[in-house]
Structures are given as structure tokens and as C-alpha cells.
Amino acid sequence: MGSNDVPPPHVSPLYPAVSSLFMATGGLCYTITYILMVQQSLRDRTYAMPLFSLALNFAWEIVFSLYVAEAPLEKSIFVLWMVLDLGLVYAVVKYGQNEWAHAPAIGRNLGKIMIVGVLWCCWALWAVCSWWIDEAHPVNPKSGKVYFGVDGIDTTELGYWTALLAQVVLSCLLLAQITVRGHSGGASYSIWATRFVGSLAGINVYYGYCWYAWPEAHGYVMHPLSICFLASWPVADLAFLAVLREVKKNEVTLKDGRKTRRATLDTNNHIKVLMASSDDDEDLKRALAMSLEDAKSSPAAPIDLAESDDEEMRQAISLSLGDSANDETALPASSGSTLPPSSQDSLYASKLPQSSIASQEHVATSSQSSICSRTSGLLGLDRKAMEQERLARVNKRKRSASPERPAKLATRASSTTPTLDASNPAREFAPSGIQYPRGAIKRTWAYKYPRMNDIKVEEVLQASTLNIAVLSAFMTDDQWIYTKIDPEKIKQIWIMSAKGQEIQDEYKRQALAANVPNLKPHFPPMDGQIMNMHSKLMLLFHDTHLRVVVPTANLIKFDWGETNRDPNGESWQPAVMENTVFLVDLPRRLDGDVGRKQDLIAFGKGLMEFLEAQGLGNKVLDGVLKFDFSATDRLAFVHSIPGALTESCANRTGLPGLANAVRKLGLEANSLLLDYAASSLGAVKGSFLKQLYAAAGGRHSPDPKVPKDYLERVSIYFPSGDTVQKSNGGPDCGGIITLGRRDYNEYFPKQCMREYKSTRNGVLSHNKILLVRGQKKDGKPVAWAYVGSANLSESAWGSQKILKSGKEGKLNIRNWECGVVVPVSDEDLVNVDMQDDKLPPLDVFKNTIEVPWQHPGAKYGDKEPWFFRG
Structure with missing residues (x-):
């Protein structure tokens, strides 16, 4: 445009060369900008240019290349830009849905929206151009401006107004886009620099020089509207640079390359204290209640939370304190953390789901001088101060969960690990994907230990054929999960723990802001006395089957036998933690219909009752009913649905529900032996073990048939302090194994305690396993195993007082x-x-479950159990 102009004599002879130089500089910079934008979009798995700006730019290049441009060089440049724009459009279609999780209808239809947008902009620009270059009535004709041999038609001004408008729109929308996103996805300093220089040279400098050299043909440059536009886009671009600098300080790069703001829902690097689960600690309840107050409430002194009876807060705290998504620390069990008063500046300290959606476990006070700036987290937790305290304590210790690579360290795998199954169904190829039609119990895989009857999380998920995953866990590491399940391909529902509607609403808002595709957070009821969503459950929907998984493990790498990597990207330390997994594959119903709940057998009814109680929608419930439960006739799904439950409801859940399941499976017995391996012990009392003994025999408490020596028939497997100290990860990996020293008192049935030592030497246990052996009335043997999320506590199984009338009172359960x-x-x-x-x-269990601990376990004697270190 303007290549055939004939300037008057007073115009400098250098005008064509100088103006062409400025225009060429702008064109070259913009070409580089487009290339960099495409590269950055693909790298960050997002789109760089706002949708309307991209549609307008693309249409501008289409119309000017095919309709307006006169010289071949001009046409070729526009065509080149069109080709590069195709790369930007591809990024929108491929990755755009990541940025529209808050508006799924838009995200699903971005391709159609782009087509409509480009077509409309082409129509609008063609209408303007055809009006402007009409030979009979050209707009604002000028002598010396020649277009296809016709004097007066000024395509230079046409290009000016249309390009300047597109530039203002682009600069303003880019500023809005990065502000809303809160991260630099699709942007970089290089892109900004080339775009800014290109726009400055190709618009402001080029047209400014044209006006200076040939004012009568370019007087429009000094029009007030022109000056407004010429000043507006640089201001917006400079503001963009400032915002870009800030968001880069507070963003997280996911392992797939995507970026997200640090201040979004964080399911591994943040901690959420909800309410106390302790049976006895009123101070703990008050402390946690105070933590739920509004940020503007008065500061309070730190509260000692060391004596809680629940389990995993310590690990949640340690996982929550990483400064970045790439900061991997092993599972510390520091000697204490502080709940300091702080303003609620930022509810979340990292990107979505990196949060341990942790409930209330153990937090102890500690005072160390702060070396980090305070960063307030959810519910007022000062994450920076807590991290500093943890690091200071770790530095005082000789051992850590991931110490420096020792020269003599070799795998400490147990040579005595029994081979229970010579074949490994988890590694066999099953064309239908159905591997466990009758159900199976597996140990979790453990790095650097021989593979026996174990299973990796990848083998559990079967991600290559997975369509929908419903995941429930007490703690969740999103970045680790994203390495196993691609959120762009697999729909996910995460059942999360959050007490209070305000917190739940905030989580939902932050989840939308995180722009993770195909992810829906769900919160079961947490009102009243309900404290923890502690259940571990996976519903994995495949084309051929539904895999129901009940692990004892959380959704974090350590629970599944993985360990951290050194700076070279190598894992060297043996596994520090092990768990157990039950899984069963249910084939689709042959009729393809949605079954009826009332037609299900016991396992299916128990599962459906639990899902309904958690408030999952009809789509999930109907989806489950599309599968055949007939092969689960020898199994029972037992649950604890929290609340104060009356008799009609209480008989189906908690310890009464366990007793009912035992009866329905025909497992009632009079004389029993109970072996309970737990990762957390509360204020256990003999009366509670008596109720557990009765339920394991299929009877309700109070039961006069429970023998007087029942405590001699119950073994509680829990590691001693010495065992934890000598484990692979040392005491810093003992944080999720909890027992309060105050709870280990004269009322605690200490004669039941047995040393838990894994058959994998050096590995700690996060298992919750109950093994029951007994004799029926007819003298026949009976044995069964419970695998699940319930630890040995009244919070998990429920407490039920006996009324003066002799009847049972309400069943009080605090955990899911x-x-x-x-x-x-x-x-x-x-x-x-x-x-x-x-x-x-x-050994009667050898074909049912691989008992993961050394049996018989030694009695404690004078030894002490591993205490939570507060």
C-alpha cells in the first residue's frame, strides 16, 4: 500500500526509502512475533492472542491479501502472516479449552466461534474496504495517491485506520487476558519486545514520518481520534509488560508445560485445616474453630495441636509448604508447626490441585526465627513461617526423608518377601481390560523392592482406556496425578474435604480460575459434627468395565511407593511407605440398560448407599448402575457415613454396618482373633475394642457373648519409635503415622500393642487392615479381611453409648x-x-491378601510406640 505513490516535488527524495525501511522493520518484527507466539502457544499448551484479536487480524490479512494489496511483495507478506495465523488458530482449537473451564460451552465450541468470528470480521473489513476504494466515490481522495493506476484512492490511510484499530484492540485485549489469567501462558518478554517494536515502527513511526515528510497527504495522523489511538496502545502495552513481570513471579509451570497462577486452588502445596477430629482435645477444637474465623478477626496466640488422634495432617503440612510446583520434599514429620495469626491475603499458595486437601490432623507449635516473608494461606496459615520452621528443624537432624545419596546405600529390599502369586495379573494383557472380575487385594508397588503380588498406580488406573475417573482421597497431589491421568483427555471428579459452605464455594471458584479441563470438585456433606472426608475410593469408568478401587493410600506419590528424584532426575532412595489396594472389575450389563439399585446385591447396594450419601449426581449413580455386580456376591462394601445416626440408619454404617456385612456373608463367629494394622491410633479404650470384637463376630454391642479376655484376642499393629527411626526415610517420614503421647495413657489397652515391621525391611506402613479369624457355632473355621480407609478410632467407626434403658443410643461418626x-x-x-x-x-490368608507385616509381631514390653512429635 502506497508503493505506487507519486509524492509532490517538495517531498524529500528519501521519502520512499525511509518510509519503506520503517514499514519493513515493522513487518519483520511482526513476522517474528507471530512465530514466537505459535511456539509459545504450543509450549504452554494455550493460545497467545485473544480470540477477537486473532479473528480480526486473520480477517485483516485475508481481505488485504486477496482484495486490497496491489504489489506482489505486499501480497506475499500478508499470505505469510495468514499462514502463521493458522498456527495461532490451531493453538486455540487444540488448547483453548484449558482457558475456558469456567465456561465449558465456549471451550467446547472454540473452533466454531473462531470460524464465525473470522467470517464476520472478513465481511466487516470487506465492506469498509469496498466503500473506501470505490473508484467512483473514493473516501478522502488525495492527489499523488495511486491505486491500480487510479489517482486519488488512498489505501495508505485505509491501512492506517484498520491496522491502528486492530492494534488498539490487540493491546487492550492482551492486557485484559493476562490480567484475568494471572499467568504468562502464551506470552514472553521476547514476544512483547518484537510486537512493541513492530507496532511502533510500522504504525507510529512510519505514519508519523509520512505526515512529517508529506503532511497534506497524511493529515489524518494528527486527527484527535488518531492521536488517542496512537497513545492508547503503547500505554496498554507498557501496562502489559508490568503485569507480565508480576505474574511471572507468582505462577507455576505444570509438568505438561502449562502455566497457572500460584494463587489458585492448590491440592498439594497448600493445607486446609477444617475442624478437629480428636475425641478428647477440646483445645484442638477451639484452635481449629478459631482458624476458621474471618481474616479480620483478632489475632490469637498459637495453639498447641499436638494431641489430635487423627492421622495425616503432618504429611499434609509437609506437602503444603513447597515454594513451587517443582519443589519436591520428602514427607517430613517435623517436630511441630505453628498456627500463627495472619491475614488471609491469599487463599491458595499454588496452582490448582496441588493441594493436600487436608483435614485437621496434627499441628504443633514451634518457634524459629523467620527467614522467609510471610505468605498467608487458607484459613490464615502462615505457610512461609511454617516452612522456615520445618527447614530449621530438618537441618538439626542427621537424617531426612530424602538425604544426600550415600556412597554405600544399596536397596534395602527384603529377601524374605513371600511370593504369593507367581503370575502377576496386574501385568498380564487383558484385551477387554477386565483383570479382576472377582476382586483382588494387592500391595502397592515399592521402588527398589522386588515385584511380587503388588500393583503400580498406573496399573490400577489403566489410563489408556480410561474415560471418567471419580477419585476420593484425604490428600491429593495434582501434579503427580496429572502425570498419570491427562486432564485434557479424561474427565475427573475429585471428592474433596471442605467444611463450611464458604470454603467450598471458594474452592469451586478457585478451581474454575485454575482452568484445569475436565475437572469437577465435589464436596460431600460436612455439617455438624462431621470432621473429615477420609475415605479412599476410585471409580474408573472404561468402555468395557467399571473398576472399583478401595486403597488405603492417598493420591500422593509416596503412598504408592514412589520417591523423589535427585537433581539429575533419578530416583535412588527406596520406597518409604506402603499401602494396600482392593480392586474389582465390573463388566457392562449385557442389556446396556441402567439397572435398579434395589436389584443390586450387597456390595453394590453398599457402594450406591455411600455414593448417594456423599451427594454425587445422578450421572455418576446411573453410570455405576450400567455395570454388572453379580460377581461381587462374596464381597461386602462397608462404610462410615458421619453424623448422629438413629437406629434405622445406624444399622447400615460404622461398626453396626460391619456387623451386618459379616452376617450377610455368613461369617458370624463366636471365638475370634483380630489383627488390626493402623497408621493412626486415637484415644483407644477397651470398651471400643469390645464393640469392634462384637461387630467382627457379626453381633451388635452390647454383646454378652464377648469373652472376658477379649483384649488378649486383639492385636494392634503399630510401629515403635525405634522402627520409625530406622526406616528408609527416618523419622521425617513418620508424620502420617500418629499416636498422641497423651492418648497412650492408663486407659489405653497397651497389652494389645504389637510391633509393626514390614516384610519389606525399612518401609513404613499406611495400611488400614483388619484380619479376622474365628470359629463358627458349628466348629467350622472362618476368616476374612477388611481393607479400607478406617483407622482404629471411634471417629472412623463410630461410638455408641448404652442408655440407662439398656438400649443403644445414637451412633456418632465423625469421618467419611x-x-x-x-x-x-x-x-x-x-x-x-x-x-x-x-x-x-x-497363613490362611495367603491366597486372599499378602499380609504385609512380620507375624507374630513382638509385644511392646518396655518399648514405646512411635509418638507424634509435638
Whole structure:
């Protein structure tokens, strides 16, 4: 445009060369800008140019290349830009949905929106251009301006107004886009520099020089509207630079390259204290209640939270304190943390789901001088101060969860790990994807230990054929999960713990702001006395089957046997934690219909009852009913639905629900042996163990048939302090194994305590396993295993007082829990010697569950258990 102009004699002869130089500089810079934008979009898995600006730019290049441009060089430049714009459009279609999680209808239809937008902009620009260059009535004709041999038609001014308008729109929308996103996805300093220089040279300087050299043909440059536009876009671009600088300080780069703001929902690097779960600690309840007050409330002194009876806050705290998404620390169990008063400046300290959606576990006070600036987190937790305290304590210790690579360290795998299954179904290829039609119990894989009857999380998920995943866990590491399940391909519902509507609404808002595709947070009821959403459950929907998974593990790498990597990207330290997983594959119904709940057998009814109680929508419930539960006839799904429950409801959940499940499976027994492995012990009392003993026999409490020596028949497997100290990760990995020293008092049934030592030497346990062996009325043996989320506490199983009338009062449960009862098969019991009132030996479980601890466990004697370090 303007290449055929004939300037009057007073115009400098250098005009064509100088103006062409400025225009060429602008064109070159913009070409580089487009290339960089495409590269950055693909790298960050987003789109760089706002939708309307991209549609307008694309249309501008289409119309000017095909309709307005006169010289071949001009046409070729516009065509080049069109081709590069295709890369930007591709990024919108490919990754645009990531940025529209808050408006899924737009995200799903970005391709159509782009087509409509480009077509409309083409129409509008063609209308303007055809009006402007009409040979009969050209707009604002000028002598010396020549277009296809016609004097007077000024395409230079046409290009000026249309390009300047597009530039103002682009600069303003880019500023709005980065402000709303809160991260630099699709942007960089290089892109800004080339775009700014290109726009400055190609518009302001080029047209400014044209006006200076040939004012009568370019007087429009000094029009008030022109000056407004010429000043507006640089201001917007400079503001963009300032915002870009700030967001880069507070963003997180995901492992797939995407970026997100640090101040969004964080399910691993942040902690959420909800309410106390302790049975006895009123101070803890008050402290946590205070933490839920509005940020403007008066400061309070730190509260000692060391004596809680629940389990995983310590790990949640340690996971929550990383400064960046890439900061991987092992599971510390520091000697204390502080709940300091602080303003609620930022509810979340990292990107979405990196949060341990942790409930109230153990937080202890500690006073260390702060070396980090205070960063307030959810509910007023000072994350920076807490991290500083943790690091100071760790520096005082010789061991850490991931110490420097020792020269002599070799794998400490146990040479005595039994081989329970020579074949490994988890690694066999099953064309239908159905591997466990009758259900199976597996140990979690452990890095640097021999693979036996174990399973990796990848083998559990079967991500290559996974369509929808419903995931429930007490703690969740989103970045780790994203390495296993691609959120762009697999729809996910995360059942999360959040007490209070305000907190739940904030989580939902932050989840939308995080722009993670296909992710829906769900919150079960948490009103009244309900404290924790502690259940671990996966519903994995595939084309051929539904895999129901009940692990004892949270959704964090350490629970699944993985460890951190050194600076070279290598994992060297053996696993520090192990868990157990139950899983069963349910085929689709042959009729393809949605079944009826009332037609389900016990396992299906228990599962559906739990899902309904958690408030999952009809789509999930109907989806579950599309699968065949008939092969689960030998299993029972047991749960703890929290609240103060009357008899009609109480009989189906908690300890009464366990008793009902035992009866329905025909597992009632009079004489029993109980082995309970737990990762957390509360203020356990003999009366509670008596209720557990009765329920394990299929009877409700109070039960006069419970023998007087029942405490001698119950073994509680829990690690001693010495075992934790000598474990692979040392005491810093003992944080999720909790028992308060105050709870280990004269009322605690200490005679039941047994040393928990894993058959994988050096590995700690996060298992919740109950093994029951007994004798039926007819003298036949019986044995079954419980695997699930419930620890040995009244919060998990419920407490029920006996009224003066002799009847049972309300069942009070504080936690959401779930698990599975799996009987030992008749074939494995047929040869058991039951003479002289003998009970089945523990090896009767060998084909049902690999018992992960060394048995019989040594009695504690003078040893002390591992205490929570407060």
C-alpha cells in the first residue's frame, strides 16, 4: 500500500526509502512475533492472542491479501502472516479449552466461534474496504495517491485506520487476558519486545514520518481520534509488560508445560485445616474453630495441636509448604508447626490441585526465627513461617526423608518377601481390560523392592482406556496425578474435604480460575459434627468395565511407593511407605440398560448407599448402575457415613454396618482373633475394642457373648519409635503415622500393642487392615479381611453409648470412611485344623491378601510406640 505513490516535488527524495525501511522493520518484527507466539502457544499448551484479536487480524490479512494489496511483495507478506495465523488458530482449537473451564460451552465450541468470528470480521473489513476504494466515490481522495493506476484512492490511510484499530484492540485485549489469567501462558518478554517494536515502527513511526515528510497527504495522523489511538496502545502495552513481570513471579509451570497462577486452588502445596477430629482435645477444637474465623478477626496466640488422634495432617503440612510446583520434599514429620495469626491475603499458595486437601490432623507449635516473608494461606496459615520452621528443624537432624545419596546405600529390599502369586495379573494383557472380575487385594508397588503380588498406580488406573475417573482421597497431589491421568483427555471428579459452605464455594471458584479441563470438585456433606472426608475410593469408568478401587493410600506419590528424584532426575532412595489396594472389575450389563439399585446385591447396594450419601449426581449413580455386580456376591462394601445416626440408619454404617456385612456373608463367629494394622491410633479404650470384637463376630454391642479376655484376642499393629527411626526415610517420614503421647495413657489397652515391621525391611506402613479369624457355632473355621480407609478410632467407626434403658443410643461418626470385607475362600479353609478349639493360622490368608507385616509381631514390653512429635 502506497508503493505506487507519486509524492509532490517538495517531498524529500528519501521519502520512499525511509518510509519503506520503517514499514519493513515493522513487518519483520511482526513476522517474528507471530512465530514466537505459535511456539509459545504450543509450549504452554494455550493460545497467545485473544480470540477477537486473532479473528480480526486473520480477517485483516485475508481481505488485504486477496482484495486490497496491489504489489506482489505486499501480497506475499500478508499470505505469510495468514499462514502463521493458522498456527495461532490451531493453538486455540487444540488448547483453548484449558482457558475456558469456567465456561465449558465456549471451550467446547472454540473452533466454531473462531470460524464465525473470522467470517464476520472478513465481511466487516470487506465492506469498509469496498466503500473506501470505490473508484467512483473514493473516501478522502488525495492527489499523488495511486491505486491500480487510479489517482486519488488512498489505501495508505485505509491501512492506517484498520491496522491502528486492530492494534488498539490487540493491546487492550492482551492486557485484559493476562490480567484475568494471572499467568504468562502464551506470552514472553521476547514476544512483547518484537510486537512493541513492530507496532511502533510500522504504525507510529512510519505514519508519523509520512505526515512529517508529506503532511497534506497524511493529515489524518494528527486527527484527535488518531492521536488517542496512537497513545492508547503503547500505554496498554507498557501496562502489559508490568503485569507480565508480576505474574511471572507468582505462577507455576505444570509438568505438561502449562502455566497457572500460584494463587489458585492448590491440592498439594497448600493445607486446609477444617475442624478437629480428636475425641478428647477440646483445645484442638477451639484452635481449629478459631482458624476458621474471618481474616479480620483478632489475632490469637498459637495453639498447641499436638494431641489430635487423627492421622495425616503432618504429611499434609509437609506437602503444603513447597515454594513451587517443582519443589519436591520428602514427607517430613517435623517436630511441630505453628498456627500463627495472619491475614488471609491469599487463599491458595499454588496452582490448582496441588493441594493436600487436608483435614485437621496434627499441628504443633514451634518457634524459629523467620527467614522467609510471610505468605498467608487458607484459613490464615502462615505457610512461609511454617516452612522456615520445618527447614530449621530438618537441618538439626542427621537424617531426612530424602538425604544426600550415600556412597554405600544399596536397596534395602527384603529377601524374605513371600511370593504369593507367581503370575502377576496386574501385568498380564487383558484385551477387554477386565483383570479382576472377582476382586483382588494387592500391595502397592515399592521402588527398589522386588515385584511380587503388588500393583503400580498406573496399573490400577489403566489410563489408556480410561474415560471418567471419580477419585476420593484425604490428600491429593495434582501434579503427580496429572502425570498419570491427562486432564485434557479424561474427565475427573475429585471428592474433596471442605467444611463450611464458604470454603467450598471458594474452592469451586478457585478451581474454575485454575482452568484445569475436565475437572469437577465435589464436596460431600460436612455439617455438624462431621470432621473429615477420609475415605479412599476410585471409580474408573472404561468402555468395557467399571473398576472399583478401595486403597488405603492417598493420591500422593509416596503412598504408592514412589520417591523423589535427585537433581539429575533419578530416583535412588527406596520406597518409604506402603499401602494396600482392593480392586474389582465390573463388566457392562449385557442389556446396556441402567439397572435398579434395589436389584443390586450387597456390595453394590453398599457402594450406591455411600455414593448417594456423599451427594454425587445422578450421572455418576446411573453410570455405576450400567455395570454388572453379580460377581461381587462374596464381597461386602462397608462404610462410615458421619453424623448422629438413629437406629434405622445406624444399622447400615460404622461398626453396626460391619456387623451386618459379616452376617450377610455368613461369617458370624463366636471365638475370634483380630489383627488390626493402623497408621493412626486415637484415644483407644477397651470398651471400643469390645464393640469392634462384637461387630467382627457379626453381633451388635452390647454383646454378652464377648469373652472376658477379649483384649488378649486383639492385636494392634503399630510401629515403635525405634522402627520409625530406622526406616528408609527416618523419622521425617513418620508424620502420617500418629499416636498422641497423651492418648497412650492408663486407659489405653497397651497389652494389645504389637510391633509393626514390614516384610519389606525399612518401609513404613499406611495400611488400614483388619484380619479376622474365628470359629463358627458349628466348629467350622472362618476368616476374612477388611481393607479400607478406617483407622482404629471411634471417629472412623463410630461410638455408641448404652442408655440407662439398656438400649443403644445414637451412633456418632465423625469421618467419611469406606472399605471392603473379603472372606477367605472355603477352599483355603477346608484343611484347617480346628480341633481343641484352635483358630485358623494367619497363613490362611495367603491366597486372599499378602499380609504385609512380620507375624507374630513382638509385644511392646518396655518399648514405646512411635509418638507424634509435638
